[in-house]
Amino acid sequence: MSYVRQSAREPDFGPVLDAQRTYAASRGQRSRFGLMVPEAFVRGIRDIGYRSNGDAIAELIDNALQAYADRVDVLFGYEGTTSNKKPMQLAVVDNGHGMEAEMIRMAVMWGGTHRENDRRGLGRYGYGLPCSSVSLGRRFTVISHVTDGSFRSVTLDLDAITAGDYTVASGDIVVPEPVPAELPPFVRRHIAEAYPDGFRSGTIILVEKLDRLEWTTAQGLRDNLCRQFGVTYHKLRGEAALFVDGTFVEPIDPLFLTPGFHLVDLDTDRSNPFDPVRIEIRDPESNAYLGAVTLRYAWFPPSFGSIDKGRDAVGLNANPRFSILKDYHGLIFSRNGRLIDVQTRTPWTSFINNDRYIKVEVEFSATLDEAFGVTTSKQQVTVSPFIWDHLRAAGLPKAIEQLRNKVKEAKAERRQEALSPGAGEQRLSERAMTIAGAMGVAGGDQHQWNLALRVSPYRLEYEHLIGQPFFRVGREHGARTLHLNTAHRFFEEIYDSRMSTPELRSALEILLFSLGDVMLEGPEEDRQRASDQLQSWSKRLDLALGMLAEHLSVGDGTDVGVSAWSDELP
Incomplete structure (x- = not known):
């Protein structure tokens, strides 16, 4: 499938590139392009604690979306092996505004971003690119070019850091200077197929020496990434088309409420919504507006995850919805439209397996990051008592109990029908x-x-x-x-x-x-x-x-x- 960027959507990248130049000039001069930390930090950062390969790769997709890309591809490379069973390289390719040479060098650094503390998009700290890359493999390369520019790249190899290849006379570990880039063959083939009119600008994150892939086969990796990204970015699908190993990622609303999204009309069972609730969060002292929270609710019939509707979703009777019910079980937290965490405990109740058939989403704006305790890696929240009080006042505990009662009543009705004899029959x-x-x-x-x-x-x-x-x-x-x-x-x-x-x-x-x-x-x-x-x-x-x-x-x-x-x- 060929997907060509629509020129009508292309924004003016000039201000963005100006911000990059200003940032690279000021910060680069001050930091001497050093990594700022000992080599032990670079090795230890691999254990930052991403919950999965998908959470790590999502950091790179976030960057692509903030670069105004309207297509993002996660590619698998098999160079260096005769088998296509498990990838040897992984690349995230986007057609966003790209980066100039000095900004590429800054982007490799931990904390290197011109969007520092930005609350309008998905990233804030500039840690996502290097942290996620080294959590997957021991070498990564950032390749990028802007409109009318040429590909430049910077590579960071953890083995080379250990060998002292990046250590200068002063003892500092310094990021290498950008060099002209030659695209790996599998990336070059993809760009030729996906962008027949030319790749005007964009960025490629190439991760090699993959030693931390969780899935033993390319098919398992592809299927699970498609499922995870389908849920994580379902609200942002109007921003960009997302592909994994050539497969289009279908958006999946974990509440199964959005018409046309994947699995909503899998069969005749349908999700049942409650009315959403919007909460304005204000400073308790000044009453200044801090941000908004939206609560979405849904409950499912007891056969929602089953193939045979007369039996529970056990074993081979579980349909494709069941994995969503199981994996996104509890309070679902979304930040600026991007799912970041699911928690099973609240101050007043805990979610158990029977609660898989109810769903609650808490959507909040990034201006409330501190109140929600959003972590650097954007994969966990630590909700403050201040926010819990607002959620309680908005009726969240009562709504959860009402959802549970709806499921219990539906189960009782289903059991009553199953246990009732047919016409003319006696028990x-x-x-x-x-x-x-x-x-x-x-x-x-x-x-x-x-x-x-x-x-x-x-x-x-x-x-x-x-x-x-x-x-x-x-x-x-x-x-x-x-x-x-x-x-x-x-x-x-x-x-x-x-x-x-x-x-x-x-x-x-x-x-x-x-x-x-x-x-x-x-x-x-x-x-x-x-x-x-x-x-x-x-x-x-x-x-x-x-x-x-x-x-x-x-x-x-x-x-x-x-x-x-x-x-x-x-």
Whole structure:
């Protein structure tokens, strides 16, 4: 697929390049282009702690977007090997405004950016390019050119630093001067195909000596990067087209609310939104406007991650949505439209596996970085009490509980449909109770046991009544009816738990039918006393099952389902 830059979108790069020249002249003179730190820092910076290869590469994509690129490619190179199974080189190519020679030299340095402390875009510190590059491999090269310029490059090799190749007479470790660049063949081929009218300006970050790739195959790396970038940049897809190893990255809204985005219309299941909430954050002393926070909410039906809608998303029954539900589980934090963190704990609640079917996004502006505790690598937030108070006041805790209740109600409805017999069919427990009743009344008359000759006097139904007993009985339509309350813990954690079987459920139904028989017989005074006891018994049962669930909560960390995007790990 050939993607050509639209000239109508091209901004005036002159002011940007002027800012680069001013910055390079002033800072370069003062720092003597030194790395400013001992070589131990350069080796140690590799362990800065990127959560994944995707988080590291995202730093380079951020830079490309801030350079006004409208196409960004992550390329795999296989030069030096006869196999295409695992890449030997990785390059991020963008068609942004590019960098002049001296700015390329500054960009290799930690902290070298003319956008220092800029709150309008994605970057602030100038650490992303070198940190992310060395977290992937031991050598990286920055190649760039501006309009009407030629390719220049600067290479930083960690092995060469250790060997003293960059150490000058004064003992300083100095970034090499820019030199004319020759593009690697796989990058040159890509540019010729993607830009048939010419590559007018842009930057290439080439990473070699790849020794920290997490995925053992190119396919696994490509598929997982496409999935991660699809979610991370889904709000910024109007800015640039993004490709990984030639594959277009489809935008994925983790709340599955954006029409036309990937997986939204995978099947007939749909995401259910709550109304978004916008919060203005102001200085508590001066009342000055600091920034805005937007909360988005969604909940999914219990079959949302399943292929066969009648079963849970377990094993091979997990559809491609399930990996998104699992990986983006908790509060999703986005900064200036770019997803940066997901957290499962808040001051008032924690997200467990059952909460995968609810989603909450907290979108904030970069002017609130300090209040959200955004890290240098832009992959984690440490929310301040000041912000938590605003989120609480905006109704976030209540909204989370409402989302959970929606999912619980949907699960109860789904279970009720699954457990209800078809038209004209009887449950096993209803059949057994009818036979037992016939035996007691007919004194052993076998003909009375034939259910085909009589209407069953027992019937089971479901209801969802919060705060009511876990069952009740009554005489309705000529039958003794047992009502099971799907809102009580008894239903979910005993009757319809994962460990329950059809045989166990039938036995429990017979137990409750039998208790109901006794409760319905006798004088009115005895029936009222039994009803009061049932209310007390249900409350105690709910409390005890809740305590049991807390003791067994360690099991909530166990994963079920296989990610449809998974690939072999090393």
